[in-house]
Amino acid sequence: MSQKQELHAMVEARQEEMAADLMEMSRIPAVNPRMNGKGEYARMQWIQAYLEKYGIPYDVISVPDEAAPEGVRLNLTVKLPGTEDTERTLWLIGHVDTVNSGDLENWNTDPFSPERIGGRIYGLGVEDNSQAVITALHTCRLVVENKIQAKCNLGFIFASDEETGSAYGLHALLDHGVFSPKDEAIVPDAGSADGSFVEIAEKSQVWLKFTVTGKQAHASMPQLGVNATSAAMHLGVEIEDMLKREFAEEDPLFNPPYSTFELTQKFANVDSPNVLPGKDIFVMDLRILPCYTVDQVMDRIHAVIEKYEKEREGIQIQVEFITRVDAPDPTPSDSDIVTRLVASIRESGVDAYYGGIGGGTCGAILRAHHIPAAVWSTLDELAHQPNEYVVVENLVKDTKVYISTILKYC
Ligand SMILES: [Zn+2]
Known part of the structure; x- marks a missing residue:
């Protein structure tokens, strides 16, 4: 033996x-x-x-x-x-x-x-x-x-x-x-x-919480408010599409072999169907391949946020880390x-x-x-x-x- x-x-x-x-x-x-x-x-x-x-x-x-x-x-x-x-x-x-x-x-x-x-x-x-x-x-x-x-x-x-x-x-x-x-x-x-x-x-693990603030109004009189939910939905989709496009590198070590960027949690906004929301909060789960840094990804997210704040009058966007673990x-x-x-x-x-x-x-x-x-x-x-x-x-x-x-x- x-x-x-x-x-x-x-x-x-x-x-x-x-x-x-x-x-x-x-x-x-x-x-x-x-x-x-x-x-x-x-x-x-x-x-x-x-x-x-x-x-x-x-x-x-x-x-x-x-x-x-x-x-x-x-x-x-x-x-x-x-x-x-x-x-x-x-x-x-x-x-x-x-x-x-x-x-x-x-x-x-x-x-x-x-x-x-x-x-x-x-x-x-x-x-x-x-x-x-x-x-x-x-x-x-x-x-x-x-x-x-x-x-x-x-x-x-x-x-x-x-x-x-x-x-x-x-x-x-x-x-x-x-x-x-x-x-x-x-x-x-x-x-x-x-x-x-x-x-x-x-992968790096990041949970981002976006808080979009506008101005509440009656939904029949949108010109008197600023629709935070509309801005938030456009923003979320645009960020998701941009990240998937720009951070598309693949690494066969991983399953799945690419970074993932998913819109996940959504917080309650208003109690009634006819209220234009003044605030909208949503969360994104990001798993980033180690070939990218979290800062690189955040720079691009901040650029999109700035664009929204500039283009949509009365909209303010805050983004915070719920979790950030850099790989x-x-x-x-x-x-x-x-x-x-x-x-x-x-x-x-x-x-x-x-x-x-x-x-x-x-x-x-x-x-x-x-x-x-x-x-x-x-x-x-x-x-x-x-x-x-x-x-x-x-x-x-x-x-x-x-x-x-x-x-x-x-
Ligand atoms: Zn253990």
């Missing part, structure tokens, strides 16, 4: 232990303090005790946060030194906080008391992101127990605060100098049911982490491919610091939903892929 086969057999033999660990840890509430929870502090203590039990050295990075009952948020890092390139670390990153359970009525089981039903474990946060935490812990244990040394360092991060923006988690770790520019990372915080999709890029440069598809992770998944019999999504993963935080990050996991995409579950077999599948990938760094 090759070393890889031996290690894979060990992973398989651990399936029940991984499931039991996941249930035990997920029983400790870890709802983010900014989502009406008490935070992940207690769950971090469990992970600390776990690492100590197996003699794995770790560092604690605590970040002050008044919103947490303890006054701090904890982050744990494990760094196992490499044999040659110790300036560089391959990280496996999981986050420990969860979202709120939402209305308990929508759950068939108690979200805070994980339950195993067949091949699945149901509970809050079991997929997002206990799956990553437990597979990272077991990968770490197997590496230590089998004295596997890669050429670069191997690192494991158990981070806080992913669900409300990572200010006390990944961002704080970046500020603390945990990462070096040569590092790479696997972030198992999204994925697909067959484990084939490796996310390496995202970082994609993780290079020829980086070691992408080629080795994709190769490892393929060896497991899954036809893996890499690509981009419409925006919003924590891989972007690392990419913005020029650290190649691949977001990957095998999961049914149950994050933030009632009756969230994790497929027990996927714990084994993911851990095997991490082991195969690590061996490619040896």
